[in-house]
Amino acid sequence: MERRVAFESSFAIAEAVKMADIDVCAAYPITPQTHIVERVAQLVANGELDANYIPVESEHSALSACLGSSAAGGRTFTATAGQGLELMHEVVYVASGMRLPIVMSVCNRALSVPLSIWGDHSDVMSVRDTGWIQIFAENAQQAFDLTLCAFHIAEDPAVLLPTMIHIDGFHLSHVIEPVLLPEQEKVTRFLPKYHHPFALDVNNPAAMGDFALPDLYTEAKVAHDMALRNSIKVILQVWQKFGEEFGREYSPVETYGAEDADILLLTMGSFSEVAMEAIDRLKRAGEKVGLVRLRLWRPFPFEQFRQTVGRAKLLIVLDRALSVGGPGPVCSEVQAALYHLKERPQVIGFIGGLGGRDISVEGFQNMIHRGMDKASQGKPGEIEVFDVREK
Amino acid sequence: METLSIYAPRLVTKRQSLTPGHRACSGCGEALALKFVMKALGRDVIVVMSTGCMEIISSQLPYTAWEVPWIHTLFENAATVATGVESARKALARKGASLPKAKVVAIGGDGATFDIGLGALSGAFERGHDFLYVCLDNEAYMNTGIQRSSATPYGASTTTQPAGKASFGQSTWKKNMPAIAVAHDIAYVATASASYPFDLMNKVKKAIAVEGPSYLHIFAVCPTGWRIPTDMTIRVGRLAVETGVFPLYEVENGKYSLNYDPPQLRPVIDYLKPQGRFRHLTPEMVDKIQQRVNKEYARIKEKAAQ
């Protein structure tokens, strides 16, 4: 029987990890991620999850141990956030290039300095180019569902790429919500066994991790790029299968009230639900606004994205990361994705929600109005940081 | 010590896990040490290797000089990757997978071991994983061009601490890496040298028989970095042992034993003189090194006598 429980999102993820019956979790504590791995460790300690928990001495080692585990054929999980993701940065590239389907929860967190343990997407953007699949969850239920799906996607023989499930630090990681937990049997049926074709094996030896001269490096990178781009097919299949089995549907680009909207707001992660409330209010006031939620950040869902927003007049993009001295990372990517369309919406970017700064329902209403004003005045500007004190 | 019949070399297995066609420098003592390690390990082994000379010379895409499962990821994390391999295999076996027996062996150079990967190695030792870590110590970052590491001996000239009018080269004493391994209270620690292959291979076998972490520290002469003729590799390695610069010893469950203790050590000048990296040393500095070697050697002997 499906159970309805009250779970912190972190615990919901740990529950998915348990139901996926992982073999190894190697992790290092960092706020706001710790609740996930503490819970995993507890499940192992309770005998509810038969896995080896490796309490490593750094995040660099957390993901390094995961490399070894995944290469040895073990279903492998880890979690981190912010500075932790930065410390494992060079390992992040290796996991994807070597096609090791590790699943990692990232509790999106701001980056020092100043030190901030609170949420934003700075860490997410820093690993944008590392060749992982990156998926955003918006609530505890999604955190559970998408983590479960992540193992399926990552380990698919046509994919074999590591996958990050992004949950916003504190705003999502530390919030208790109702979660529907499926039966273990159903999950076991849903999730195939992990098999890596080149797992380290003395009977079928292989060499993993050769270096490439300039003569082959480009080809290697293209092979990786094509694998990530093509993974979208499997992502769609797995989410469809999940929908059929469990009744909740996911898509690379999701909308809310966008069908008849001329003006769209684009968000990623837990702030999307806050923005939904703002959209409802504005719609009630007769404004033709809607919401676009980018669930799949890598591979960037070009096709679905263009189909969803191509006909709008105005697209307002919220970035929860500031590319110092540059444009908002999501905004610039969105602009690039639309550039070749004959008819495309005007794009106006805001940066907000940095280092745990809230954006309220009213805040989103103001942001949308501010964007509309800028558009009507024909002054889109390069960048505007929302809710910043000038004096 | 190496007193087996002169025909003993014929008993060494011809089987190659590390094949010819590897691109090590002519006369490479590290490749030779690795050859002995692999011959002693046999085929039931998974090798995890750090970035470094031995990785580069054996792994140019789409080639490999390896015939056993081999994984290289980064410079500083071989010990940790090994713990991941070991943990996953244990978990899979516990859950019913039928895995062929294999020992996990991590191999790194002195830079990977003494410097950039020390934290990772310490963590792996402390957690007690069942694996062997082999340090192939050629006393500098040779892969990148003879830069100093904390394994570089006092007085040696390297490209980042060169000898000059205002410098005599390395100004610090070599870090005592085996002692650091011993401090982790692991069951087996030993030093070895490619100039003493039977001792080396015996130690590899002892190390992999241990349940839990073990550490093997192998002296690997580098003709390119030490500025010696390529045919002098074995000789110089022997001189390091005969002068007491690199004593061969084991530490089994904390108990030291000296494997080779000649009645009279040769003076260190015999070891220093053939090497270009020490060419600039004054007699006073040689004397200082001699004093240090005497002291360190006496310390090992004392521990072995306990």
Place this chain on the structure above:
Amino acid sequence: MNDITEIRWHGRGGQGAVTSAELLALTAIKEGNIAQAFPSFGPERRGAPVIAFNRISAGKPIRSRAAIAEPDIVVVLDPGLLGIIDVTRGLRDGGVLIVNSSKGLATVNSEIGGPWKLAVVDATAIARDILKRPIVNTAMLGALIKATGVVNLESLTQPLEERFGKLSEINVQACSKAYKEAVVMEYSPGVKKAEKVYPIEKSLSWKELNLGFVVTEMGNARSYRTGYWKSERPVRDNAKCIKCGMCALFCPEDCIHQDAEGYFEADEFYCKGCGICARECWTGAITMVEA
């Protein structure tokens, strides 16, 4: 010659090809020219074939940083490279080829002649005689200057002093001796380059790479002929050999194996000529001779 003279150096790691290119650039710049020198950036080890490049111009800015595919001048520091690398690949008609060889002009011309000027010098003999070791880079600079006049011999003295310090005097001597001894055969148009097939490694497409760039053909490095690297090879005196196998034990290539008669024989395909087998032989049965 074009506005920019392009030179390609072929040598082995440790022989000084890169140093030669550097010294030539320093000299050319000192003379008021524009010049560049760079190696082929790679993981080549001591003994492995390496390439270095120069571009020199009297005034035209040098902007290309690409490897030189169609050189005006090719310098070969190691005679052993002639059979294994297509050193004259892309060498322009009317260009210059300078080769270190003890075989003399006529023989070298028969092996590697073509539509270019050929200069031959026994730089190894000069280096052994004057420098007491087979580092031929400065001697080859002398031969290059004689054959091309790309810089003046005198201009080289100062860069040599700066580079070699106390050893500069003998390097100047080696350079001058090679300048005197190099023999030159002028360019005769219409001569064809000898047809010869050189081993070429096939480059893979991205679709041919294994998932994660894994290599499954274990030990396929065996196809790589490190034997090309050697400048000396071991020769065994069977009268002294006691078939103990000490040579095989200490071979870093693991390429010495027992033959049908029980003798331990180095596999020329892999032997890099380090000389450890000769040094470690108990009975002195092995000597190293020029490869």
